[in-house]
Amino acid sequence: MTSAAAMTRLERNEKLIRLALLLVAFSAVSTLVIITIFIFGEGTPVMFKYGLKKFLLSLDWFPLEKSYGLLPMILGSLFVTAGALVIGVPFGLACAIVLTEFSSKRLRRILKPIIELLAGIPSVVYGFMGVVILVPFIRDNLGGPGLSVLAASIILGIMILPTIISISIDSLEAVPRSYREGSIALGATRWQTTRMVMFPAAKSGIIASIILGMGRAIGETMAVIMIAGNAATIPRSLLDPVRTLTSNIALEMGYAAGEHREALFATGVILFIIIMVLNTIANLTSKRRPS
Amino acid sequence: MRIHIDPKAEQRFFRAFLWLLTGITVFILFFIIFYVLKRGLPVVSLGFLMKNPVEMGRAGGIFSTIVGTVALTLLAILIATPLGVGSAIYLTEYTRENWITRVIRFGSECLAGIPSIIFGLFGFILFVTKLGLGWSLLSGGLTLAFMILPTIIRTSEEAIRSVPYVYREVGFSLGSTKWQTVTRVVLPSALPGIATGVILSIGRSIGETAAVIFTAGSSLHIPTSLFSSSRTMSVHFYILAREGISMANAYGTAAVLIIAILVINVLAYTLMNRFMRKYC
Amino acid sequence: MEKAVIRAKSFSHFFGPVPALKNINLEVYQNEIFGIIGPAGSGKSTFLRALNRLNDLIPSSRPEGTLEVFGRDVYAPSTSVVELRRRLGMVFATPVPLPRSIFENITFGPRMAGEKNRGRLAELVADCLKKTALWEEVMDRLEISALKLSGGQQQRLCLARILALKPEFIMLDEPTSGLDPISTMKIEETLRKLQAEYTVILVTNNTKQAARVADRTAFFLNGELVELDRTEKIFSAPSDRRTNDYISGKFG
Numbered sequence: 052m053t054s055a056a057a058m059t060r061l062e063r064n065e066k067l068i069r070l071a072l073l074l075v076a077f078s079a080v081s082t083l084v085i086i087t088i089f090i091f092g093e094g095t096p097v098m099f100k101y102g103l104k105k106f107l108l109s110l111d112w113f114p115l116e117k118s119y120g121l122l123p124m125i126l127g128s129l130f131v132t133a134g135a136l137v138i139g140v141p142f143g144l145a146c147a148i149v150l151t152e153f154s155s156k157r158l159r160r161i162l163k164p165i166i167e168l169l170a171g172i173p174s175v176v177y178g179f180m181g182v183v184i185l186v187p188f189i190r191d192n193l194g195g196p197g198l199s200v201l202a203a204s205i206i207l208g209i210m211i212l213p214t215i216i217s218i219s220i221d222s223l224e225a226v227p228r229s230y231r232e233g234s235i236a237l238g239a240t241r242w243q244t245t246r247m248v249m250f251p252a253a254k255s256g257i258i259a260s261i262i263l264g265m266g267r268a269i270g271e272t273m274a275v276i277m278i279a280g281n282a283a284t285i286p287r288s289l290l291d292p293v294r295t296l297t298s299n300i301a302l303e304m305g306y307a308a309g310e311h312r313e314a315l316f317a318t319g320v321i322l323f324i325i326i327m328v329l330n331t332i333a334n335l336t337s338k339r340r341p342s
Numbered sequence: 343m344r345i346h347i348d349p350k351a352e353q354r355f356f357r358a359f360l361w362l363l364t365g366i367t368v369f370i371l372f373f374i375i376f377y378v379l380k381r382g383l384p385v386v387s388l389g390f391l392m393k394n395p396v397e398m399g400r401a402g403g404i405f406s407t408i409v410g411t412v413a414l415t416l417l418a419i420l421i422a423t424p425l426g427v428g429s430a431i432y433l434t435e436y437t438r439e440n441w442i443t444r445v446i447r448f449g450s451e452c453l454a455g456i457p458s459i460i461f462g463l464f465g466f467i468l469f470v471t472k473l474g475l476g477w478s479l480l481s482g483g484l485t486l487a488f489m490i491l492p493t494i495i496r497t498s499e500e501a502i503r504s505v506p507y508v509y510r511e512v513g514f515s516l517g518s519t520k521w522q523t524v525t526r527v528v529l530p531s532a533l534p535g536i537a538t539g540v541i542l543s544i545g546r547s548i549g550e551t552a553a554v555i556f557t558a559g560s561s562l563h564i565p566t567s568l569f570s571s572s573r574t575m576s577v578h579f580y581i582l583a584r585e586g587i588s589m590a591n592a593y594g595t596a597a598v599l600i601i602a603i604l605v606i607n608v609l610a611y612t613l614m615n616r617f618m619r620k621y622c
Numbered sequence: 623m624e625k626a627v628i629r630a631k632s633f634s635h636f637f638g639p640v641p642a643l644k645n646i647n648l649e650v651y652q653n654e655i656f657g658i659i660g661p662a663g664s665g666k667s668t669f670l671r672a673l674n675r676l677n678d679l680i681p682s683s684r685p686e687g688t689l690e691v692f693g694r695d696v697y698a699p700s701t702s703v704v705e706l707r708r709r710l711g712m713v714f715a716t717p718v719p720l721p722r723s724i725f726e727n728i729t730f731g732p733r734m735a736g737e738k739n740r741g742r743l744a745e746l747v748a749d750c751l752k753k754t755a756l757w758e759e760v761m762d763r764l765e766i767s768a769l770k771l772s773g774g775q776q777q778r779l780c781l782a783r784i785l786a787l788k789p790e791f792i793m794l795d796e797p798t799s800g801l802d803p804i805s806t807m808k809i810e811e812t813l814r815k816l817q818a819e820y821t822v823i824l825v826t827n828n829t830k831q832a833a834r835v836a837d838r839t840a841f842f843l844n845g846e847l848v849e850l851d852r853t854e855k856i857f858s859a860p861s862d863r864r865t866n867d868y869i870s871g872k873f874g
Contacts, residue, residue: 270457
């Protein structure tokens with residue numbers, strides 16, 4: 052039915068298909084480029100109009116008076132992320148170590164998907180839990196308005212747990228079995244093996260997981276808005292309210308106009324740069340082995 | 343002076359300590375689910391699911407938000423899946439590792455790391471404003487599509503790569519062109535893996551708030567066209583909780599959200615397991 | 623006078639700088655079973671894959687010299703590779719049934735070529751399965767997944783699958799290496815019957831199989847054709863000492 056000529060026509064179509072697929076594959080890259088262009092396009096003019104130093108270092112965020120100082124928010128993001136890591140890393144690594152080194156394979160096969168399931172819970176639900184349980188608790192027992200750095204750190208810490216756990220488990224599982232067996236054969240206990248052999252071997256993957264967790268914490272918006280208090284001032288203690296770069300954008304975007312809106316995009320630019328740097332570091336440190 | 347710690351005692355201590363931390367972690371994570379379900383499930387009834395919100399959500403149900411969520415997610419999947427699978431096919435079948443593939447992969451991974459609020463900004467400035475689509479399903483769908491694109495590319499690539507090479511040789515030796523081999527031999531075998539990625543992306547889209555609220559808006563009406571504004575369940579939940587409109591309905595919405603996401607994830611996992619069992 | 627249907631004239635094949643085949647000169651006659659023996663890495667599989675240009679899938683692949691099928695150069699620019707691969711059907715070392723039904727496996731090739739008539743396809747399936755002695759065993763369960771068949775049955779299915787494309791050549795690359803003796807015997811029987819209609823090229827690392835089945839046998843070593851002659855001669859009084867050493871098991 053098909054002649055030789057028809058076959059070669061089909062083969063010529065192959066070249067077109069290949070080209071079409073190449074263009075499709077570039078959609079991810081081009082989106083990234085477009086996002087960068089637009090965010091920077093909207094945000095940088097205002098930054099340069101008032102000067103980069105004023106933007107990054109001024110304490111006063113009063114958009115209606117044309118004062119756009121982002122320092123409280125930059126510090127806010129930093130504090131809250133640091134707090135999230137203080138909570139998320141120990142608990143996350145503990146879980147990862149327990150699940151890979153100190154529990155049966157079956158337990159791991161049940162718990163790991165469950166933990167990843169929990170990564171699917173929307174951030175607004177986490178924020179909500181913070182509002183109804185954590186915030187009143189802090190307010191009644193520790194003082195302050197409850198809406199605080201502490202609350203945000205705890206909730207964010209919980210939110211990044213699945214990321215840290217999941218990737219750390221993968222890193223630990225990727226360490227060749229011979230390392231563990233060799234160490235045990237030399238008479239080391241399982242904990243010693245973990246501490247001195249497995250953990251250092253999986254270090255790059257674990258660090259990558261922490262950095263990715265950091266990225267998630269910095270980028271989190273909705274949950275933070277609900278529990279952090281959103282005062283655009285530098286918090287002096289764990290119990291003070293705080294505003295992050297992300298909250299800054301989300302809170303005012305709904306009604307901002309003109310230069311105010313551009314300032315919010317500028318906030319986005321700063322956030323974008325921080326995230327890009329973090330992601331590049333994470334990519335460079337993680338030794339991803341192709342399967 | 344070095345204090346000698348008996349290694350067995352040290353192990354016992356740390357083991358107990360680590361299990362404690364793990365127990366706390368698992369407890370907290372389960373607690374959240376149970377707490378929400380306990381307070382939310384009583385609110386959820388057939389009426390709740392089928393009626394529209396009344397008085398800004400103080401009463402009534404969440405029907406229009408369910409429609410909004412489904413419409414938005416469907417749109418995002420319809421846009422992202424061909425793009426994602428096509429990209430994966432190109433990366434695996436039509437080229438070998440070179441600078442082009444590295445650039446594409448780098449772009450995809452960077453995209454995966456961008457926080458949703460930035461997507462919200464991007465969607466707002468490009469789709470809502472510059473392209474004049476307004477707050478609409480289209481704006482929201484396009485924005486969500488690019489958010490889930492990296493996931494679909496990654497899972498599709500893995501799925502396609504796991505199809506044994508011999509299958510392709512068989513396809514070719516039976517006289518197929520490359521495209522025929524890809525679509526008739528490789529893709530059907532990779533389908534479960536690809537489907538898993540799509541399903542996981544659905545789960546993520548449902549819970550997405552920041553990107554949606556600035557692109558699809560928050561109208562409580564049932565969307566009638568691609569250009570209608572619409573509210574998703576997670577946006578509705580956020581507004582209810584933050585404005586304090588109705589705690590009961592907030593819990594109810596959250597419960598529906600959580601159950602939907604749990605079901606979707608379980609589906610993805612069983613599919614993935616069946617896929618792994620077939621090929622590993 | 624035997625008709626030569628395949629001719630290799632000073633044919634070499636490179637993967638990058640490495641020669642997998644060096645200056646091969648041979649002829650394959652119509653309707654014979656042409657056996658190729660030799661140790662691993664001798665170029666036997668490369669030769670088969672050069673014939674149906676499956677080597678093209680490897681980017682560093684580079685042929686030199688001439689390879690002719692029915693007098694036409696395999697590597698000529700005007701050659702339709704797709705058509706070529708249909709005319710030279712190939713069976714691989716491990717049975718690779720597609721994860722579909724028996725019926726769909728066999729009709730895969732014809733459907734790719736555009737055949738849509740269900741009646742003709744059904745006839746084709748029956749025909750091919752009878753030729754490979756599989757019909758009796760599966761005729762009432764054509765819709766089940768091909769993966770449910772035994773290894774030997776799967777390999778016969780793969781054979782039937784290429785027959786559905788009405789090829790002129792059947793090329794087999796160590797087809798029974800993973801199969802039990804009974805399945806092996808069944809396949810060898812099938813090949814003898816198919817010889818009447820097709821020209822068979824059989825690559826095997828089992829010298830005794832070549833002795834049993836092939837009309838003429840070629841001995842490849844390190845990419846070169848060492849000796850080619852009637853099978854009885856190769857196995858009783860080979861001209862080249864290396865052939866003798868290989869057959870008597872001095873190396874392998």
